[in-house]
Amino acid sequence: xxxxxxxxxxxxxxxxxxxxxxxxxxxxxxxxxxxxxxxxxxxxxxxxxxxxxxxxxxxxxxxxxxxxxxxxxxxxxxxxxxxxxxxxxxxxxxxxxxxxxxxxxxxxxxxxxxxxxxxxxxxxxxxxxxxxxxxxxxxxxxxxxxxxxxxxxxxxxxxxxxxxxxxxxxxxxxxxxxxxxxxxxxxxxxxxxxxxxxxxxxxxxxxxxxxxxxxxxxxxxxxxxxxxxxxxxxxxxxxxxxxxxxxxxxxxxxxxxxxxxxxxxxxxxxxxxxxxxxxxxxxxxxxxxxxxxxxxxxxxxxxxxxxxxxxxxxxxxxxxxxxxxxxxxxxxxxxxxxxxxxxxxxxxxxxxxxxxxxxxxxxxxxxxxxxxxxxxxxxxxxxxxxxxxxxxxxxxxxxxxxxxxxxxxxxxxxxxxxxxxxxxxxxxxxxxxxxxxxxxxxxxxxxxxxxxxxxxxxxxxxxxxxxxxxxxxxxxxxxxxxxxxxxxxxxxxxxxxxxxxxxxxxxxxxxxxxxxxxxxxxxxxxxxxxxxxxxxxxxxxxxxxxxxxxxxxxxxxxxxxxxxxxxxxxxxxxxxxxxxxxxxxxxxxxxxxxxxxxxxxxxxxxxxxxxxxxxxxxxxx
Amino acid sequence: xxxxxxxxxxxxxxxxxxxxxxxxxxxxxxxxxxxxxxxxxxxxxxxxxxxxxxxxxxxxxxxxxxxxxxxxxxxxxxxxxxxxxxxxxxxxxxxxxxxxxxxxxxxxxxxxxxxxxxxxxxxxxxxxxxxxxxxxxxxxxxxxxxxxxxxxxxxxxxxxxxxxxxxxxxxxxxxxxxxxxxxxxxxxxxxxxxxxxxxxxxxxxxxxxxxxxxxxxxxxxxxxxxxxxxxxxxxxxxxxxxxxxx
Numbered sequence: 047x048x049x050x051x052x053x054x055x056x057x058x059x060x061x062x063x064x065x066x067x068x069x070x071x072x073x074x075x076x077x078x079x080x081x082x083x084x085x086x087x088x089x090x091x092x093x094x095x096x097x098x099x100x101x102x103x104x105x106x107x108x109x110x111x112x113x114x115x116x117x118x119x120x121x122x123x124x125x126x127x128x129x130x131x132x133x134x135x136x137x138x139x140x141x142x143x144x145x146x147x148x149x150x151x152x153x154x155x156x157x158x159x160x161x162x163x164x165x166x167x168x169x170x171x172x173x174x175x176x177x178x179x180x181x182x183x184x185x186x187x188x189x190x191x192x193x194x195x196x197x198x199x200x201x202x203x204x205x206x207x208x209x210x211x212x213x214x215x216x217x218x219x220x221x222x223x224x225x226x227x228x229x230x231x232x233x234x235x236x237x238x239x240x241x242x243x244x245x246x247x248x249x250x251x252x253x254x255x256x257x258x259x260x261x262x263x264x265x266x267x268x269x270x271x272x273x274x275x276x277x278x279x280x281x282x283x284x285x286x287x288x289x290x291x292x293x294x295x296x297x298x299x300x301x302x303x304x305x306x307x308x309x310x311x312x313x314x315x316x317x318x319x320x321x322x323x324x325x326x327x328x329x330x331x332x333x334x335x336x337x338x339x340x341x342x343x344x345x346x347x348x349x350x351x352x353x354x355x356x357x358x359x360x361x362x363x364x365x366x367x368x369x370x371x372x373x374x375x376x377x378x379x380x381x382x383x384x385x386x387x388x389x390x391x392x393x394x395x396x397x398x399x400x401x402x403x404x405x406x407x408x409x410x411x412x413x414x415x416x417x418x419x420x421x422x423x424x425x426x427x428x429x430x431x432x433x434x435x436x437x438x439x440x441x442x443x444x445x446x447x448x449x450x451x452x453x454x455x456x457x458x459x460x461x462x463x464x465x466x467x468x469x470x471x472x473x474x475x476x477x478x479x480x481x482x483x484x485x486x487x488x489x490x491x492x493x494x495x496x497x498x499x500x501x502x503x504x505x506x507x508x509x510x511x512x513x514x515x516x517x518x519x520x521x522x523x524x525x526x527x528x529x530x531x532x533x534x535x536x537x538x539x540x541x542x543x544x545x546x547x548x549x550x551x552x553x554x555x556x557x558x559x560x561x562x563x564x565x566x567x568x569x570x571x572x573x574x575x576x577x578x579x580x581x582x583x584x585x586x587x588x589x590x591x592x593x594x595x596x597x598x599x600x601x602x603x604x605x606x607x608x609x610x611x612x613x614x615x616x617x618x619x620x621x622x623x624x625x626x627x628x629x630x631x632x633x634x635x636x637x638x639x640x641x642x643x644x645x646x647x648x649x650x651x652x653x654x655x656x657x658x659x660x661x662x663x664x665x666x667x
Numbered sequence: 668x669x670x671x672x673x674x675x676x677x678x679x680x681x682x683x684x685x686x687x688x689x690x691x692x693x694x695x696x697x698x699x700x701x702x703x704x705x706x707x708x709x710x711x712x713x714x715x716x717x718x719x720x721x722x723x724x725x726x727x728x729x730x731x732x733x734x735x736x737x738x739x740x741x742x743x744x745x746x747x748x749x750x751x752x753x754x755x756x757x758x759x760x761x762x763x764x765x766x767x768x769x770x771x772x773x774x775x776x777x778x779x780x781x782x783x784x785x786x787x788x789x790x791x792x793x794x795x796x797x798x799x800x801x802x803x804x805x806x807x808x809x810x811x812x813x814x815x816x817x818x819x820x821x822x823x824x825x826x827x828x829x830x831x832x833x834x835x836x837x838x839x840x841x842x843x844x845x846x847x848x849x850x851x852x853x854x855x856x857x858x859x860x861x862x863x864x865x866x867x868x869x870x871x872x873x874x875x876x877x878x879x880x881x882x883x884x885x886x887x888x889x890x891x892x893x894x895x896x897x898x899x900x901x902x903x904x905x906x907x908x909x910x911x912x913x
Binding site: 083 | 748751753755756760873874876878879882884885888891892896899900
């Protein structure tokens with residue numbers, strides 16, 4: 047060993063994690079180091095740059111930034127950076143700049159991976175600076191996404207534009223033109239300045255010009271009065287989800303009780319040009335199922351883009367569910383235009399992943415129809431059958447395959463008046479038969495998509511009120527939640543699927559996200575939560591303290607990590623032109639993913655043990 | 668605390684007319700010794716080559732004294748590098764038998780003693796390896812008279828032939844800055860000590876870490892880092908090498 051390598055080795059030896067290495071490993075590292083000098087102020091790593099070495103600061107200091115330019119971290123002599131990009135096998139996400147004259151030692155990726163694999167202490171150090179590996183893996187991803195790190199108030203650049211509700215349409219249009227805005231808030235005239243409504247460019251077209259209203263009509267006649275607003279400290283992505291959910295393009299932004307501005311669709315699309323919102327706005331202009339199906343490639347592209355931009359699974363799941371909902375709504379609008387108005391009010395119901403806002407790219411359609419109690423099968427069912435068939439066929443054309451279990455509004459059993467639905471739920475909860483529940487538990491995630499959404503809400507309330515008082519029902523549901531086990535063997539080895547077609551792979555939905563959301567559903571119903579989304583359910587579960595000392599953070603991180611790996615592999619499939627599925631082969635996972643997946647599966651396994659204990663579920667049943 | 672660095676400068680008032688590429692072609696045609704023929708045959712970059720594209724080799728000799736005619740080389744260090752990376756794993760180090768006895772005084776400098784050298788080869792035995800390590804690269808030294816003078820003298824002695832090669836001298840770059848500028852004239856007029864341009868002091872001005880001196884490989888590495896630092900602070904990486912080599 048030459049003298050300069052001894053010099054390098056002795057320097058490395060002084061700092062963690064190298065201080066934990068044996069002399070033999072230290073020598074290997076010291077012999078392979080390459081060096082470069084960076085003047086203060088110069089860039090060491092650019093965003094998106096390919097990286098092939100771990101960076102060790104021999105002297106000087108650097109600053110690490112988020113991609114939006116915000117300061118993230120400062121590092122000095124003996125510290126390392128670049129390990130995340132190396133572990134994830136991807137380009138640099140956190141750019142690095144020298145703030146002093148800096149000398150960098152480069153440690154080659156190949157050697158870094160060997161160290162990581164062979165030296166537990168080293169691996170732990172480079173992966174985490176807080177105790178939970180899974181937690182930091184999840185946080186790391188989210189911090190990379192601008193939609194999730196930018197607050198809404200950053201988007202508000204202009205003063206609020208508003209007009210009194212007695213103003214005429216022409217005055218309102220004049221004000222919007224002068225101010226160059228596409229929406230206008232309408233305020234009360236009682237001096238309170240409270241916002242009572244909103245009008246948009248689109249309203250002027252569809253509610254004024256199309257209807258031939260006079261210019262002197264007061265704005266209050268056409269404004270939307272059920273205004274959906276958002277707090278100013280919400281994240282940009284939350285605004286995006288709210289717009290997707292309610293199909294609105296403008297949201298008043300509130301600080302405490304005061305409205306301080308309006309954020310528009312275009313403000314958010316500026317953040318993300320291929321955004322799912324953009325597609326949703328297109329969906330509503332399409333005139334047939336065939337035209338809607340043309341948008342499928344764009345929906346897939348939006349999915350891939352969100353994955354590549356490090357969106358979290360809640361955001362991806364909600365965005366894709368939002369697109370699915372919009373397809374459904376538009377198909378219903380088109381069907382009504384053809385079949386005429388419905389003979390009695392109805393609510394179109396989504397069940398399963400769409401209802402939970404946890405939809406990904408490949409998914410079945412699970413839906414149902416809740417009809418007004420004035421429904422008379424002889425008179426009305428022909429209409430609703432046709433309506434359901436059109437939506438179901440249209441969804442199939444848009445890539446949402448028919449439900450093999452027949453959970454669709456085309457099935458007369460799932461096309462019933464509200465009173466019958468209430469009876470269904472009451473029976474399931476009061477007289478639980480695990481076998482019957484197996485097929486119907488999909489309805490314990492439900493959401494109104496179109497029509498009389500209040501029908502769906504009353505069913506949600508019924509379930510939330512009743513289920514928590516029925517231990518037998520919860521036990522039956524818990525038993526079903528133990529049917530699918532995570533794919534971990536005794537020695538933390540992966541257990542592969544054995545169904546022939548997917549030998550040597552793991553089904554991340556069947557073995558990961560699905561059993562986990564089953565567990566979460568049982569706890570949510572036990573604590574009377576009305577939430578449908580698993581992450582929202584976990585918040586309610588934490589508040590109820592039903593899990594004892596645990597707050598459910600481990601469940602959330604496990605769900606997030608598995609979902610994101612699943613999304614990432616589907617995105618890779620799409621990019622490579624393959625048919626995406628839920629199966630991954632362990633050899634296609636990065637080492638980092640493998641390790642964290644094992645942690646996540648262990649969380650599921652423990653959660654199932656807890657459920658088994660809590661509800662005294664014995665194996666034979 | 669090191670004194671502040673002077674503002675960057677883009678040009679050097681040094682001879683930029685040298686075309687080492689053409690000179691190497693000539694020397695290649697003339698060379699008889701196969702090792703020198705191979706060395707010149709590997710060619711040299713053109714003077715227009717931007718600094719960022721130049722392959723360099725930092726070289727340092729430890730010697731028994733300062734006079735090439737009376738003293739001899741005892742060790743050689745070579746570190747290949749570019750502006751982007753110092754390729755330390757490819758560095759080379761040789762101890763060589765001095766043809767003149769070691770002087771006591773120099774032993775205290777570089778800690779190489781006669782007993783270390785009894786097993787060492789003669790320079791002629793490692794010459795082809797050394798020339799191969801330098802082939803196609805611009806040599807970087809701190810204080811060129813030592814390396815050039817001793818290399819020439821050693822080859823005269825063994826082959827009866829001299830050697831020519833382009834050199835970037837990191838000490839010269841510091842001297843241009845600190846000894847010949849109008850600032851340094853003022854310093855002299857004011858009776859202040861001139862700024863030190865020794866390797867360790869020069870490195871300190873660029874906030875480079877302290878390395879123990881007087882080991883050929885360490886010093887070669889030290890000058891490689893110093894040149895990266897000098898170029899980062901003073902020059903454009905697009906500056907042609909012809910403006911810097913001597």
